[in-house]
Amino acid sequence: MHYMFLIYSNEKNDPKYATQEFSDMMEGYGKFNQVVRKDGSYILGEPLESVKSATTVRVKNNETLVTDGPFAETKEVLGGFYILDCKDLDAAIEYAKQIPTASYGSIEIRPIMKIDVPGV
Amino acid sequence: MLKFDEKILNDYWGQLYAALLKKFYDFQLVEDALQEAFIRLSETIDEDESPKDLKAWLYRVSQNIILDKIRRAANFSSKLEDVKKTFLLNQRIYLSEDEAFIDERLRLIFTCCHPAISFKSQVILTLRVICGLSIEQIAKAFLSNKSNIEQMLTRAKRKIKVANIPYEIPNVDIIDERTGAVLNVIYLIYNEGFSTNASNKLSDDSICQFALDLAKMLYKLIEAKHDSGGLLALLFFLESRRKTQLNFQGEFLTLEDQDRSKWDADKIKKAKVILKDTLIKGGGGQYSLQAAISALHTEAKSFEQTDWKQIYLLYLELIKLNDSTVLRLNSLVAYSYVVGVSVRDCLDKMDHLQKELKNYQPYYAAKAQMYERIQELEKASKYYEKAINLSCNDVQKNYLLKKLKFCSK
Numbered sequence: 097m098h099y100m101f102l103i104y105s106n107e108k109n110d111p112k113y114a115t116q117e118f119s120d121m122m123e124g125y126g127k128f129n130q131v132v133r134k135d136g137s138y139i140l141g142e143p144l145e146s147v148k149s150a151t152t153v154r155v156k157n158n159e160t161l162v163t164d165g166p167f168a169e170t171k172e173v174l175g176g177f178y179i180l181d182c183k184d185l186d187a188a189i190e191y192a193k194q195i196p197t198a199s200y201g202s203i204e205i206r207p208i209m210k211i212d213v214p215g216v
Numbered sequence: 217m218l219k220f221d222e223k224i225l226n227d228y229w230g231q232l233y234a235a236l237l238k239k240f241y242d243f244q245l246v247e248d249a250l251q252e253a254f255i256r257l258s259e260t261i262d263e264d265e266s267p268k269d270l271k272a273w274l275y276r277v278s279q280n281i282i283l284d285k286i287r288r289a290a291n292f293s294s295k296l297e298d299v300k301k302t303f304l305l306n307q308r309i310y311l312s313e314d315e316a317f318i319d320e321r322l323r324l325i326f327t328c329c330h331p332a333i334s335f336k337s338q339v340i341l342t343l344r345v346i347c348g349l350s351i352e353q354i355a356k357a358f359l360s361n362k363s364n365i366e367q368m369l370t371r372a373k374r375k376i377k378v379a380n381i382p383y384e385i386p387n388v389d390i391i392d393e394r395t396g397a398v399l400n401v402i403y404l405i406y407n408e409g410f411s412t413n414a415s416n417k418l419s420d421d422s423i424c425q426f427a428l429d430l431a432k433m434l435y436k437l438i439e440a441k442h443d444s445g446g447l448l449a450l451l452f453f454l455e456s457r458r459k460t461q462l463n464f465q466g467e468f469l470t471l472e473d474q475d476r477s478k479w480d481a482d483k484i485k486k487a488k489v490i491l492k493d494t495l496i497k498g499g500g501g502q503y504s505l506q507a508a509i510s511a512l513h514t515e516a517k518s519f520e521q522t523d524w525k526q527i528y529l530l531y532l533e534l535i536k537l538n539d540s541t542v543l544r545l546n547s548l549v550a551y552s553y554v555v556g557v558s559v560r561d562c563l564d565k566m567d568h569l570q571k572e573l574k575n576y577q578p579y580y581a582a583k584a585q586m587y588e589r590i591q592e593l594e595k596a597s598k599y600y601e602k603a604i605n606l607s608c609n610d611v612q613k614n615y616l617l618k619k620l621k622f623c624s625k
Contacts, residue, residue: 097380184382185332207379 098139098208099188100179104172105201107147124196131194132180141178172201179208225254227429228271229348234320235275237327240282241383243345243373249281250274321346322437323385325430329398330381337372338401344369347426357408357423359608395434395442399503402430406451410458428455435490445494446504452487453510456480468615472519484514505534524553541572549582552589559590577606581616584623593623 111117132138150166166173175197182188185205192203229250236246253274328341340358343349349357355365375381386394409423431448438444460474469475491507494500509530516522531547545566552562563586566579573579584599600620607613 184380184384185330186382186384186386189332205379 097182097184097210098179099182099185100177100206100208101188101192101195102174102204102206103176103178103195103197103201104204105175105197106172107175109200110175121196124194128191128194128196132178132191137180137182137191139179139181141176141180143176144174147173147175175201224270226348228274229254230321230324230346231319232271232274232278233345234324236278236282237324237383238320239279240286243376244370245282245285246278247345247373249278249285252281253277319437321433323383325398325434326385326394327376327381327383329394329401330376331394331397332379332381333372333375334368335401335404337368338397339404340365340368341372342401342430343405343426346430349426392442395438395444396501398434399443399447402427402434403447403450403503405430406454410454424455424458427451440494440497441499443494443499443501443503445490445497445499446501446507449487449491449494449507450503450510452483452490453507453514456483456487456514462611466611467618468611470615471513476517479514487511487514502534502537505530505537522553524550524555528554541569542576542578545569545573545576545579545582549586552586559586562586563590575606577603577608580606584616584619588619588623597623 111121129138129141132141147166150164152163152165152167154161154163178191178195180188180191182191185207188205192198192205195203197203232250233246236250237243240246256277257270257274325342325346328345329338333341340354343354343357344351351362351365351369354360355362358365385391406424406427409421409425409427428451431444431451435444435448457474457479459480460476460478461469463469487507488511491504491511494504509527512523512527512530527550528547531543531550535543535547548562548566551557552559563583566583566586569579580599580603584596584603587593587596587599597620600616600623604613604616604620607616
């Protein structure tokens with residue numbers, strides 16, 4: 097079953113570039129990427145550019161509203177994601193534990209909806 | 217007209233639920249079928265005809281109901297897997313008694329107490345699914361209403377289904393912490409019964425019994441590991457004096473005032489055996505420590521003769537495991553009874569806890585009692601009033617009112 101792992105953190109707490117924490121984090125992600133590929137559970141995963149680069153679009157009464165920034169100001173912001181194929185929630189939790197950001201941010205696990213299309 | 221023992225039916229409920237889940241992992245499907253089967257059973261009784269082997273009968277009927285539903289759903293689904301599944305399931309409907317009833321309740325309780333389900337929902341789910349309590353009974357125990365409980369149950373069952381929480385006994389590396397979660401659920405259930413929120417009675421026999429049964433079941437199925445023995449011992453200790461909390465007039469008695477000769481010696485003995493066994497096997501944890509504290513109370517001939525120093529040290533160990541302001545409060549209360557300790561010092565230390573324990577009723581009750589001990593009756597009255605305002609229990613309230621009256625003289 098497919099799960100999406102939403103990686104959230106307060107950008108203030110993210111390890112700063114060129115520090116030891118930063119290279120530890122990168123190493124952690126490198127390891128994680130290896131694990132999920134070796135396990136065959138990796139489907140997709142990407143880091144996202146800073147929330148400062150976000151653009152939000154809303155359409156109301158046929159009018160399109162485009163604004164600078166995320167959909168809402170939140171303490172923790174989305175920094176990246178993975179889509180992994182996991183046997184069950186416990187397996188997904190085991191993966192989430194290994195994502196480096198889990199130690200200073202939060203990893204939200206969401207099951208991906210399976211839509212029953214007849215004849216498919 | 218035959219009347220089946222309600223207790224037996226309750227036992228069967230959990231076992232049947234677990235066995236059926238093993239085959240058809242869908243909480244709602246299983247529960248609806250089981251309910252229906254129990255209704256049909258009661259109809260059978262009314263017709264003066266009783267199935268010989270109750271459990272197997274209920275299992276067979278539930279299974280047929282589920283298969284029926286699946287078959288009907290399969291008719292609308294063109295997915296090959298669904299049809300195949302139905303066909304395979306149809307093959308062996310009647311399992312032997314042994315096959316069907318290998319106790320699956322351990323898997324079931326771990327699933328109900330999965331951390332991905334909110335704690336309150338874990339408690340409610342456990343009571344409904346394993347103990348077979350009705351929604352009305354659960355609502356009453358938690359001072360809630362039927363629709364709230366139903367909503368929480370539905371949400372929890374959906375979460376299990378949609379997020380695919382597995383029907384498994386946790387792996388070796390996490391089973392310790394997951395068992396801890398189960399113990400917390402059982403302990404909460406017991407506490408609900410011990411001094412129940414329902415206003416007129418101090419404690420509820422059946423809720424406590426359910427918790428005790430759950431603790432026994434867990435202890436047996438998990439082979440006494442992961443502090444399951446600690447919890448069972450603690451519950452036996454608490455059971456030994458639960459009934460002595462009320463005197464003849466139905467008034468509340470504190471640990472100090474309880475008639476220790478009325479404490480159930482048989483339960484105390486059982487508790488000690490289990491606790492000793494747990495500690496020897498090295499499986500102690502927070503519940504073993506709490507049980508040890510209880511044990512010290514049972515060994516003291518009176519409140520004054522209690523080994524308060526040792527109890528205080530045990531609280532310190534508890535705090536090392538799981539620091540909390542409530543534990544710190546309890547440790548200070550115990551410490552205040554140690555000979556030579558200044559009660560006022562303890563009261564001063566308790567002030568630091570006020571912020572976090574602002575709405576915690578026992579905090580005010582404890583302070584009130586301590587001020588009374590050092591004859592500061594004005595302060596004692598103030599705190600008794602606060603404790604009364606926060607109390608949800610009439611019997612407890614009456615006791616505190618009496619104390620307030622005495623201090624206000």
